[in-house]
Amino acid sequence: MNQDGSTSIGRRLYRWLDERYHLNDLVAFLGSKDVPITRMSFFYYFGGITLFLFFVQVVTGILLLMYYVPSADEAYESVHYIMAKVPFGWLIRSIHMWSANLMILSAMIHLVSVFYMRAYRKPRELTWISGCMMLGLLLAFGFSGYLLPWNELAFFATRIGTEVVASIPLVGDWMAYVMRGGEDVSGTTLNRFFGLHVAVLPGVAALLVAFHLIAIQRQGMSKPTEWLNKPPEQRRRMPFFPNFLLRDLLLWFVVLNFLAALAVFFPAHLGEKADPFAPAPAGIKPEWYFLAQYQVLKWLPPTIGPFDGDSVGMLVMSLGMLAVVLLPFLDRTPEGGPRRLWLDLVATLALVILIIVTVLGHVLP
Amino acid sequence: MCFLDRIAPPLLLLAVLLAGLHATPARAEGETPVITGPGECESCHTQLQEEWLLDSVANLAYDQHFRKGMGCVDCHGGDYTATDKSAAHDPAHGYIGIPSELDIPALCGSCHNDPEFMAAQNPQLPVDQYMRYWTSRHGQLLRMGMRKVAQCSSCHTAHNVRPANDTRSSVYPANVPQTCANCHSDTDYMAGYRIPTDQFEKYRYSVHGVALLDEGDIAAPACNDCHGNHGAVPPGVQSISHVCGMCHSLVADYFEESPHAAHFAAEGIGQCTACHDYHAVAHPQPAMFNMGPDSVCISCHRHDDAGWQTGRQLFTMVSNLTELREEASRELANAKNLGMDITEGEFLLQDFRNNFLELRTLSHSFDMELIETKAEEAVTQASEARAVAFGAVEEFHFRRRGLLVALLLSVPVIIILAVKIRSLDI
Numbered sequence: 001m002n003q004d005g006s007t008s009i010g011r012r013l014y015r016w017l018d019e020r021y022h023l024n025d026l027v028a029f030l031g032s033k034d035v036p037i038t039r040m041s042f043f044y045y046f047g048g049i050t051l052f053l054f055f056v057q058v059v060t061g062i063l064l065l066m067y068y069v070p071s072a073d074e075a076y077e078s079v080h081y082i083m084a085k086v087p088f089g090w091l092i093r094s095i096h097m098w099s100a101n102l103m104i105l106s107a108m109i110h111l112v113s114v115f116y117m118r119a120y121r122k123p124r125e126l127t128w129i130s131g132c133m134m135l136g137l138l139l140a141f142g143f144s145g146y147l148l149p150w151n152e153l154a155f156f157a158t159r160i161g162t163e164v165v166a167s168i169p170l171v172g173d174w175m176a177y178v179m180r181g182g183e184d185v186s187g188t189t190l191n192r193f194f195g196l197h198v199a200v201l202p203g204v205a206a207l208l209v210a211f212h213l214i215a216i217q218r219q220g221m222s223k224p225t226e227w228l229n230k231p232p233e234q235r236r237r238m239p240f241f242p243n244f245l246l247r248d249l250l251l252w253f254v255v256l257n258f259l260a261a262l263a264v265f266f267p268a269h270l271g272e273k274a275d276p277f278a279p280a281p282a283g284i285k286p287e288w289y290f291l292a293q294y295q296v297l298k299w300l301p302p303t304i305g306p307f308d309g310d311s312v313g314m315l316v317m318s319l320g321m322l323a324v325v326l327l328p329f330l331d332r333t334p335e336g337g338p339r340r341l342w343l344d345l346v347a348t349l350a351l352v353i354l355i356i357v358t359v360l361g362h363v364l365p
Numbered sequence: 366m367c368f369l370d371r372i373a374p375p376l377l378l379l380a381v382l383l384a385g386l387h388a389t390p391a392r393a394e395g396e397t398p399v400i401t402g403p404g405e406c407e408s409c410h411t412q413l414q415e416e417w418l419l420d421s422v423a424n425l426a427y428d429q430h431f432r433k434g435m436g437c438v439d440c441h442g443g444d445y446t447a448t449d450k451s452a453a454h455d456p457a458h459g460y461i462g463i464p465s466e467l468d469i470p471a472l473c474g475s476c477h478n479d480p481e482f483m484a485a486q487n488p489q490l491p492v493d494q495y496m497r498y499w500t501s502r503h504g505q506l507l508r509m510g511m512r513k514v515a516q517c518s519s520c521h522t523a524h525n526v527r528p529a530n531d532t533r534s535s536v537y538p539a540n541v542p543q544t545c546a547n548c549h550s551d552t553d554y555m556a557g558y559r560i561p562t563d564q565f566e567k568y569r570y571s572v573h574g575v576a577l578l579d580e581g582d583i584a585a586p587a588c589n590d591c592h593g594n595h596g597a598v599p600p601g602v603q604s605i606s607h608v609c610g611m612c613h614s615l616v617a618d619y620f621e622e623s624p625h626a627a628h629f630a631a632e633g634i635g636q637c638t639a640c641h642d643y644h645a646v647a648h649p650q651p652a653m654f655n656m657g658p659d660s661v662c663i664s665c666h667r668h669d670d671a672g673w674q675t676g677r678q679l680f681t682m683v684s685n686l687t688e689l690r691e692e693a694s695r696e697l698a699n700a701k702n703l704g705m706d707i708t709e710g711e712f713l714l715q716d717f718r719n720n721f722l723e724l725r726t727l728s729h730s731f732d733m734e735l736i737e738t739k740a741e742e743a744v745t746q747a748s749e750a751r752a753v754a755f756g757a758v759e760e761f762h763f764r765r766r767g768l769l770v771a772l773l774l775s776v777p778v779i780i781i782l783a784v785k786i787r788s789l790d791i
Contacts, residue, residue: 083706242789243786243789243791246785246789249782250779250783250786256775260771264764264765270706
């Protein structure tokens with residue numbers, strides 16, 4: 001078929017769809033969308049990278065589901081089968097593991113950049129809160145998914161993780177009991193974590209992602225203060241379609257290749273099958289995104305005054321996280337308003353401490 | 366049968382009867398032993414400061430008898446309530462002082478030979494040690510009037526008697542070789558007995574000695590596992606395969622079916638020891654079958670006879686299997702180092718090891734048909750394990766090549782996107 005013929009078919013198909021779904025409105029909307037250009041514009045891409053990695057997780061997760069058996073008797077064997085026998089099973093699982101880690105890292109960078117660009121301010125309070133909730137969901141995805149291979153490391157890390165949950169004041173014991181499905185980590189815990197990982201969390205995440213994206217489309221990109229402070233003729237913009245989207249695509253390609261390289265050079269390992277009656281191996285630590293919390297709890301004394309040390313630690317950390325979530329209500333300056341130096345100082349100090357404690361958690365025995 | 370073999374059984378019987386007549390326990394027959402407790406002995410003896418006496422009771426607190434409540438007079442006699450030396454050491458109260466070597470078995474047997482009494486103290490302990498002791502070479506020599514022979518306290522100590530499962534006990538499995546060596550490796554002490562004193566030296570670096578003393582495997586045999594405990598005797602030519610067969614039962618069975626069994630018996634050759642030695646049992650090597658300097662076969666077989674050829678055949682087979690195993694292990698380790706999964710290969714190698722072990726056991730039958738069948742199974746398993754390793758290494762390289770191809774395919778897309786982006790105004 002010649003070019004005219006194919007173009008004609010394409011146009012006819014577009015017209016057919018437009019007649020029914022009003023595609024012209026969408027194209028017009030995309031054409032009018034733009035992104036402010038600042039010296040921090042590069043950080044805009046991390047939202048898109050996080051979304052891309054989320055889709056990678058969905059696709060690889062569905063592929064893993066085709067062979068994974070969620071039971072204490074067969075989970076380990078099924079993952080071993082995926083790694084050893086299923087064609088490219090090792091690649092899918094390794095990409096799933098690396099993509100999970102990169103997704104959490106990318107979401108964290110996105111959150112920090114949104115903070116420094118003051119994009120959480122009115123009228124984007126709910127966009128910020130939904131983003132914080134999604135980061136929490138990603139951590140829950142990581143925690144629940146870590147147990148699913150039912151290997152020694154995952155079993156004992158989950159035991160430690162649920163003990164940390166148990167130290168939350170008032171509701172901790174109940175939460176830990178519900179998570180484990182009993183007094184200790186067992187096959188029931190595996191079933192619960194599996195249900196959470198493949199049904200509950202994806203469902204909630206899909207709703208939050210949809211809300212987050214719709215909110216961004218409805219309210220447009222936030223304009224950084226430094227950009228708004230420029231004279232109107234110096235405010236540079238980039239059309240979202242196709243300029244920004246093409247850059248997004250380019251980065252996604254780079255990330256996909258990076259993921260493939262990580263999977264090939266550092267494939268996911270399985271280790272030994274979990275044995276609930278075996279002693280915990282030395283040096284068990286949680287995943288990197290829980291290391292800071294783990295290290296702080298290790299440093300805390302058993303009791304602080306009349307209170308349990310871990311419970312006090314968890315309370316303080318929970319209040320810190322709550323403050324982050326409620327940030328738009330603590331800093332009520334509207335979009336384009338002046339920076340708050342004290343907030344920058346507190347946040348930068350907290351970030352530096354978080355990074356140092358995470359590194360110490362990794363390095364210290 | 367030699368003269369000694371003919372007279373040994375009646376002599377042994379006589380020794381047991383004499384032992385029963387002479388060495389009666391310290392208490393009268395039917396008298397129930399009584400534990401009296403520590404009494405007043407220590408009030409004087411702790412003041413004496415005699416080094417030999419203090420040394421001998423230094424570990425009394427850990428002594429099993431002491432912990433059970435037994436006191437000095439339960440063995441040494443005397444009046445434990447008296448505070449005056451002559452009254453405490455009054456022979457009228459059964460005081461015997463330090464018991465003589467000849468009296469010690471009977472003294473210990475007065476309790477340990479009493480089933481009713483021992484059932485109340487420690488029902489797990491046997492009560493036939495006293496009777497067995499007199500059947501042992503030690504007991505026989507003691508009965509003949511020799512005093513440089515082991516009796517109860519020689520092995521168990523006098524005042525530091527601990528249960529055999531206590532790692533500090535002189536009769537804990539890993540301590541038994543040294544306990545026996547205390548006498549048997551002492552050339553001065555053993556002078557006059559005309560038996561070797563290098564048993565411990567040989568045993569120490571034998572396959573059994575290394576397993577027990579270096580690797581801590583208490584299932585490995587110590588002296589008493591072959592020679593017996595209280596009824597210790599050196600195994601004879603006829604009984605040696607039964608002694609070894611207690612652990613190596615399949616080997617013993619195959620050997621009994623082999624052409625060697627009847628011949629060894631007729632010639633009075635020690636069955637297992639003829640090839641493996643006794644105290645210096647080395648880990649079996651393929652070279653044992655080779656008709657070279659390390660071979661044991663050439664002790665009897667001559668060039669090109671049937672045994673010579675079977676030996677060479679076995680040597681070639683075992684050498685090839687050893688080489689195959691090493692190659693498969695090396696290749697699997699290499700694949701593992703590359704981060705590849707080799708579980709299937711490890712299982713195959715484990716199957717190979719089991720088969721190889723069975724083959725080594727089967728080799729005692731010298732039935733080449735059976736051995737070759739087993740060898741074929743082992744060769745298949747080692748070859749498959751090696752194939753798993755090669756497959757894993759190939760997969761490793763395939764993954765890298767695949768990544769390279771994927772990256773090369775991505776490059777044009779990335780270039781097109783980059784060119785398109787550059788063509789835009791912003």
